Amino acid sequence: MAGLSTVFGSGAMSNSIEEIEDAQTLFVIGSNTTEAHPDIAIRMKKAAKNGAKLIVADPRKIPLVQYADLWLRLRPGTDIALLNSMMHVILEENLHDPSFIEERTNGFDDFSRGLKEFTPELGEKISGVPKDDIIRAARMFASSERAGIYYTLGITQHTHGTNNVFSIANLALLTGNLGKESAGVNPLRGQNNVQGACDMGCTPDVLPGYQKVTDQKVREKFEEMWGRPIPDKVGLTSTDMIGAMIDGRLKGLYVMGENSVLSHAHMSHTIQALENLDFLVVQDIFLTETAKLADVVLPAASFAEKNGTFTNTERRVQRVRKAIQSPGEALDDLTIIGMLSSRMGYDHVRKIVQATGFQALSSGGRYAYPEQAFREVCFLSPAMAGMTYLRLAEKGLQWPCPDQDHPGTPFLFKDGFPKGRADFTRVSYEPSRELPDSEYPLVLTTGRNLYQYHTGTMTRKSKAIEAVAGQAYVEISSTDAEHVGIGNSEMVTVSSRRGAVSLQARVGNIVPPGVLYMPFHYAEAPANALTNSVLDPICRIPELKVCAVKIEKSG
Amino acid sequence: MTVENKIAVHVCNGTGGMVAGGGEVLQAFKDAFAESGVKAEIGDRCSVNGVGCRGLCAREVLVDITVGDEVTTYQYIQPDMVSRLVEEHIIGGTPVEEFMVGKDYHEFLSRQKKIVLADCGRIDPEEIDAYLDVGGYSVVEKTLKTMSPDEVIQLVKKSGLRGRGGAGFPTGVKWELCAKNKADQRYIICNSDEGDPGAVPTLIEGNPHSVIEGMTIGAYAIGADMGFVYIRTEYPLAVERLKKAIDHARERGFLGQSIHGSTFDFDIRIKLGAGAFVCGEETALISSIVGERGMPRAKPPFPADEGLWGKPTIINNTETFANLPHILRNGPEWYSSIGTETSKGTKIIALTGKVRNAGLIEVPMGTTIREIVFDIGGGIPDGKLFKAVQTGGPCGGCVPQEHLDLPVDYENLARVGSMMGSGSMVVLDETDCMVNMAAFFLAFNQAESCGKCPPCRIGTKRLFEILTGIMEGRGRKGDIELLLDLSADIMDSSLCGLGMVAPNPVVSTIRYFRHEYEAHIRHKRCPAKVCRSLLTYFIRADLCRGCGVCAKGCPVGAITGIKKEPHRIDTSACVKCGACYDTCKFNAVLKE
Amino acid sequence: MINLTIDERKVSVKEGAMILDAARELEIFIPTLCYDPRLKPYGGCRLCLVEIEGMSRPVSSCTTPVAERMVVTTHNDHLYRLRRTILELLLSDHPNDCMVCERAGDCTLQDLAYFYGLRDNRFRGEMRKFEEHDANPFIQRDMNKCVLCGKCVRVCDEVMGVNAIDFAYRGLSTRISTPYEKDLDCEFCGQCMSVCPTGALTSKVWAGEGRRRMDVKYTDTICPYCGCGCNITLHSVRDRIVKVNSRADNGNKGWLCVKGRFGYEFVNSPDRLTTPLIRREKNGDLEPATWNEAISLIAGRFEDIRYKHGPDALAGLASGRVTNEENYAFQKFFRAVIGTNNIDHCARL
CATH class of the missing domain: 3.10.20.600 (Ubiquitin-like (UB roll))
Known part of the structure; x- marks a missing residue:
């Protein structure tokens, strides 16, 4: 998101899910959409059936490949080389959009100079994609009226993840594919409300509504409402927190609804960090691997047991409604935070009631019901100012929705970028940090499968899902399998410099030779025991998509 | 060498002819002519060719020996008879009387009027030159060079040609509908998915080029550059000859790009059907060609508007196409002079x-x-x-x-x-029971339902079951009305042409032979003595000699009697297999 | 716009619309089994037959586009008779075991039998008897109850592009089949089940879970999994989720994936945390505690750390799973109550 914010001044999917069906060209890169975002894949398949051109760039033969007009099987971590050489072709062949570049962007000249060296030949050399395919992809993308780019963590989980995002943004700017329907730059968010978590200011640098914590005016506005001073210093990112725990700067951690042990790179490192804390509070619906390390565990309500809102990947804020009571004494997170705040002497509600006039029930300083908190956000966050639960009731609303009469915004940047003009960024290719060598000769890349979800805390409770996808596995090409002497379904050990896991081998043609793939859902064979926690320098995302490993038959 | 001296031998090599040994007979002639003695005798006066079917397969192998203008036709010819034909007729000049066809053969042929089938059985279907010799492909060449597509359509309309697939839709009108659609691509399909042993194999085996020529004319008229012949796998000989014919036509520039030296491109591909009856229905046929299950869809849109791969498509039957060269050669007036007021040709x-x-x-x-x-x-x-x-x-x-x-x-x-x-x-x-006939056809129709719509899938099955009940003596009052009601509902509510006509055998037999149904239902009697469950077998004592053959043959031991004395059938034990009836030499067993 | 008359009422609809669409605009009820506005027109069930002036046979209104000045009759004695016959035929080859059927009360065939008062049936005869042997853990396939509307086949093809099933065989033996009649092997999105108008496709996941109870409560909410934000409807009986489906009129058009449709068991799981837990001694076990005890302990320790090491010695990890309101309150708690910007969430992972 940091990448997109830098370029456009806001970070989110620029266009809407529904628009995908009408696209002329779809460029899906680093996204196994069919398995990670099934509903969006439905739209992509429909678009392809309607005649849209579909370009898929992925090292793996993901299910979407069978609908693709062009499959670019790049080597893991070489996205920039591919994108830059595509853009080189677009410029060479004059397929760019000069008026868009002239009117709405900065930095084109410097950027285009940077592309000079990225001939399709160089692109082929680095990415392994045949140069003719690079040229075809460039033409296919640039010659269409409405071309959208769709990506997920295959782009971001690299040490050069931010640069990858810059590169994607460059492609959209170069071809003028922003500010119109069925186009744009579209990061697909992996969790039901991860977009909302960003929108709500759950990041160390911004307050709700992407308002910078370093901006004094912003802080004053929030301080006024919250009645407390807000520190002006940017906080720690989740990945930096791990380091701060290890070196003792961080003493106490409060984790709400996240299984950090399994989701962070380099698991043993994460466990060591958490164990080093003086005090760890985990609030969850299950006793997760992380909760087991806690000093206090708080039982939370599941999505079915509370009211509120989720914001999906297309910025649509939608109503979550309570269907059942929580089991035992479990409570929803809002109530728990309220209880804790009260105990620490803070009244969430008093000021906001005064400011907004929104009627509050007396509740000892806690939000009496979720819409109180929602109204507070909307009051403080201009992009959501026009939202109320009543307006969200049917189909939700997509931000920006600045006032009560605004219908919401299906696609962004129609009338310009938040920061005026968007910036081209000159991006050069850098290889991933840990590349295969004689000891660890293979590249491991990680991801999801259709059936399990994230660290499995939810899906692994489903008997039916476990019946079809209950076993951890690693995908290996038949070439490599033959070389190492591994048969399909045999147990193998995959190890990296950081750890080793034992699991079943799936031999086939989904991954290319030289690459292994593991889903990260399985606690008994956690992919993140192997991954590299080295971070992208800007957005602090670990390089989960590339690390060097070896594979052996389990003895 | 004069024409009078020329001798042509034509051996029937249609499917019927081949099954009867036509291939061997043809080879026997070739072998005989290759023999040095015979060769010395006849020189190169003699040609021998396989030809298509002339429609009388029961008499195969049929052989024509033409000396000058004199055609002699032989029937039931086998390879061992060839040497006599060669020696006596071809060398000796005396036709072999005892092998010749009789008067009924000539009556069979002389009362027909062969236009489409005229060259079947006369030319070698595997030689494109044989077709060219009878004027083949000259019509399409002239058409491409001298007529506009619309003129072709108007001419066909004027001729009154109607679709030979059964529904009889005016061919020219259909073409006009298709041609007026704006489209970047149109297709023409020859529907050769015919189940009866009829026109399709005979035409394609006997004169495949006439179908190709007809399709080319149609393609030109509607502006299609691609054609398909949808033909059953069950006609391997027709498929083989059609393939050969298409190859030959391509070699001569009659198919492919700029055919017949014009600017028109047209080519034909063969698509084999798997034998589903419903694939003769045009929308099901289209599904089958694109690789899907052959299931009809609702019309509109009609294939002429949205057909193969969504493009305007004309589907005509094999016989329809084979008519076209003749219509264009002889003119619409000639064609419309044949036939009745509404149905020409x-x-x-x-x-x-x-x-x-x-x-x-x-x-x-x-x-x-x-x-x-x-x-x-x-x-x-x-x-x-x-x-x-x-x-x-x-x-x-x-x-x-x-x-x-x-x-x-x-x-x-x-x-x-x-x-x-x-x-x-x-x-x-008179020995055919009409209820049985209706059930026989319904059994086929219900089994061939594609299953898409309930009236056809379940309705025809229920019709068949009611008929079976009637045949087995379980008929009830009201069954006839139920059959008629259900038939009417199936015809009115089915999705495609198959369901629309599937109950026809029931409705029409009830219309004309209601008394047979009533006899089955009310009197539990089958007037034609076909429905076994309704028959009673008995032995007439005055005719029975007591030979015991029937008793020996009875599978259930229902016949008893003392040797040399009249036997009896125990009707309660009898399973009505009819063995006694078939074996009695004295016609003493009767059924009623 | 095209102007036409349906049952003597004038209506104008956009070009390309089907007669059925136009009739629905007038709120005329025409029965259907195979129609679904999300799928391509099919015309298989023949229940939506209507008569058009000037046409000799009735046509299926779901496949026939409207035309200018068309005059349509949707209900008369003849059409009633045809529809009734079709239903009788369908029921003559249906187990009619509504008493034990999972779909009773939520079955189009049952509804139609009720509307048409089909107590008696003129037709009886052979009924299909297919064995059920599909071992997949999600979808119960009882092909004896199938009316061959083809919706499942079409949704699997048109929407999912998976093509796991298709028609096989002919005549009365026609059935929906997997390749070579093996066990269903697909993405298990359950779209087929969601469009099935009868009890032919139901779920093993919620079989016998009380769909038929009068006290089922329906709650529209959002799927807890990926970022697509699909709308789902939770079916609950007291405090137990018994089924999930999705309304066809929402953003995701009622389509879900295997997780969204079948992955709700975790909510009912006995492993759920039901009470606060506290580790009273270092390296001791987590033991149950009261809320009061837990909250006091946290407040005390946080204040203690803040006092000794400053607010930046504390940090919070929010979540992409909880609601906006909760995330908002969480970061507010850290910034306003604790006094640090050490707040992040899992977007990076």
């Missing part, structure tokens, strides 16, 4: 059943059923009485005695409750 009919000369015939529209059955077909064998003709295939209806003088055309057949359909006619005599 000739019709190919597969004549089978209880008839002496079963075979494939071509007659002008308007020929009466009497002429077809009695004059051409030679009447009913074994002195039995005519009962009806089932026309139009398993979805057609029957035409009874009272309509024997009905001139056959689309409207007349429909008027009497039957249809032209594929053009087949099955002759039934």
Whole structure:
């Protein structure tokens, strides 16, 4: 998101899910959409059936490949080389959009100079994609009226993840594919409300509504409402927190609804960090691997047991409604935070009631019901100012929705970028940090499968899902399998410099030779025991998509 | 060398001929001519060729030996008879009387009017030059060079040609509908998915180039550059000859790019069907060509608007296409002078059943059923009485005695409750039970339902079950009305043409032979003595000699009796297998 | 716009619309089994037959586009009779075991039998008897109850592009089949089940879970899994989720994936945390505690750390799973109550 914010001044999917069906060209890169975002894949398949051109760039033969007009099987971590050489072709062949570049962007000249060296030949050399395919992809993308780019963590989980995002943004700017329907730059968010978590200011640098914590005016506005001073210093990112725990700067951690042990790179490192804390509070619906390390565990309500809102990947804020009571004494997170705040002497509600006039029930300083908190956000966050639960009731609303009469915004940047003009960024290719060598000769890349979800805390409770996808596995090409002497379904050990896991081998043609793939859902064979926690320098995302490993038959 | 000296041998190599040994006979002639003695005798005066079917497969192998203008036709020829033909007729000049066909053969042929089938059985279907020699491909060449597509359409409209697939939709009108659609691509399909042993294999085996020429004319008229022939895998010989013909046509520049030296491109591909009856329905046929299950879809849109891969498509039947070269050669006036007011030209009919000369015939529209059955077909064998003709295939209806003088055309057949359909006619005599007939056809129709719509899938099954009940003595009062009601509902509510006509055999047999149904239901009696469950076998004591053969043959031991004395059948034990009836030498076993 | 008359009422609809669409605009009820506005027109069930002036046979209104000045009749004695016959035929080849059927009360065939008062049936005869042997853990396939509307086949093809099933065989033996009649092997999105108008496709996951109870409560909410934000409807009986489906009129058009449709068991799981837990001694076990005890302990320790090491010695990890309101309150708690910007969430992972 940091990448997109830098370029456009806001970070989110620029266009809407529904628009995908009408696209002329779809460029899906680093996204196994069919398995990670099934509903969006439905739209992509429909678009392809309607005649849209579909370009898929992925090292793996993901299910979407069978609908693709062009499959670019790049080597893991070489996205920039591919994108830059595509853009080189677009410029060479004059397929760019000069008026868009002239009117709405900065930095084109410097950027285009940077592309000079990225001939399709160089692109082929680095990415392994045949140069003719690079040229075809460039033409296919640039010659269409409405071309959208769709990506997920295959782009971001690299040490050069931010640069990858810059590169994607460059492609959209170069071809003028922003500010119109069925186009744009579209990061697909992996969790039901991860977009909302960003929108709500759950990041160390911004307050709700992407308002910078370093901006004094912003802080004053929030301080006024919250009645407390807000520190002006940017906080720690989740990945930096791990380091701060290890070196003792961080003493106490409060984790709400996240299984950090399994989701962070380099698991043993994460466990060591958490164990080093003086005090760890985990609030969850299950006793997760992380909760087991806690000093206090708080039982939370599941999505079915509370009211509120989720914001999906297309910025649509939608109503979550309570269907059942929580089991035992479990409570929803809002109530728990309220209880804790009260105990620490803070009244969430008093000021906001005064400011907004929104009627509050007396509740000892806690939000009496979720819409109180929602109204507070909307009051403080201009992009959501026009939202109320009543307006969200049917189909939700997509931000920006600045006032009560605004219908919401299906696609962004129609009338310009938040920061005026968007910036081209000159991006050069850098290889991933840990590349295969004689000891660890293979590249491991990680991801999801259709059936399990994230660290499995939810899906692994489903008997039916476990019946079809209950076993951890690693995908290996038949070439490599033959070389190492591994048969399909045999147990193998995959190890990296950081750890080793034992699991079943799936031999086939989904991954290319030289690459292994593991889903990260399985606690008994956690992919993140192997991954590299080295971070992208800007957005602090670990390089989960590339690390060097070896594979052996389990003895 | 003079023409009088020329000798041509034509051996029938249609499917019927081949099965009877046509291939071997042909080889025997070739071997005989290769022999040095014979060679010295006849020099190069003599040619020998395989030819297509002339429609009388029961007499195979048929061989024509033509000396000068004199054609002698031999029947039932086998390879060992070839040497006599060569020695006595070809060398000796004296036809072999005892192998020659009889008067009925000539009657069978002379009362027909062969246009489409004219060259079948006369030219070698595997030689494109044989087709060129009879003027083939000259029409399409002239058409491409001298007529606009619209002129072709107008001409075909004027000729009055109607689709030979059964529904009889005016061909020119259909083309016009297709041609007026704006489209970047159009297709033309030859529907050769015919189940009856009729026009399709005969035409394609006997004269495949005429179909190609007809398709090319159609393609030019509607602006299609790609054609498909959808043909059953069950016709391997036709497929083989069609493949060969397409290859030859391509070699000569009659298919492919800029055909016949014009600017028009057209090529044909063969698509094999897997034998589903419903794939003759045009939308199902299209599904099958694109690789999907052959299931019809609702029309509109009609294929002429949205057909193969969504493009405007014309589907005509094989016989329709084969008519076109003749229409363009001889003009629309000539064509429309043949036939009746509403139905022009000739019709190919597969004549089978209880008839002496079963075979494939071509007659002008308007020929009466009497002429077809009695004059051409030679009447009913074994002195039995005519009962009806089932026309139009398993979805057609029957035409009874009272309509024997009905001139056959689309409207007349429909008027009497039957249809032209594929053009087949099955002759039934007094020993055929009409309930049984209806059940027989329904059994086929219900099994061939694609299953898409309930009236056809379940409705025809229920019709069949009610008929079976009637045949087995479980018929109840009201069954006839139920059959008629259900039939009407199936016809009105089914999705495609198959369901629309599938109950025809029931409706039409009830219409003309209701008394047979009533006899089955009310009196538990089958007047034609076919429905086994309703029969009683007994032995006439005055005729029985007490030989005991019947008792020995009875599988359930229901026949008892003392040697040399009349035997008896225990009807409660009898399973009505009919073995006693068949084995009694004294006609003492009767069924009632 | 095209102007036409349906049952003597004038209506104008956009070009390309089907007669059925136009009739629905007038709120005329025409029965259907195979129609679904999300799928391509099919015309298989024949229940939506209507008569058009000038046409000799009734046509299926779901496949026939409207035309200018068309005059349509949707209900008369003849059409009633045809529809009734079709239903009788369908019921003559249906187990009619509504008493034990999972779909009773939520079955189009049952509804139609009720509307048409089909107590008696003129037809009886052979019924299909297919064996059920599909071992997949999600979808119960009882092909004896199938009316062959083809919706499942079409949704699997048109929407999912998976093509796991298709028609096989002919005549009365026609059935929906997997390749070579093996066990269903697909993405298990359950779209087929969601469009099935009868009890032919139901779920093993919620079989016998009380769909038929009068006290089922329906709650529209959002799927807890990926970022697509699909709308789902939770079916609950007291405090137990018994089924999930999705309304066809929402953003995701009622389509879900295997997780969204079948992955709700975790909510009912006995492993759920039901009470606060506290580790009272270092390296001791987590033991149950009261809320009061837990909250006091946290407040005390946080204040203690803040006092000794400053607010930046504390940090919070929010979540992409909880609601906006909760995330908002959480970061507010850290910034306003604790006094640090050490707040992040899992977007990076």
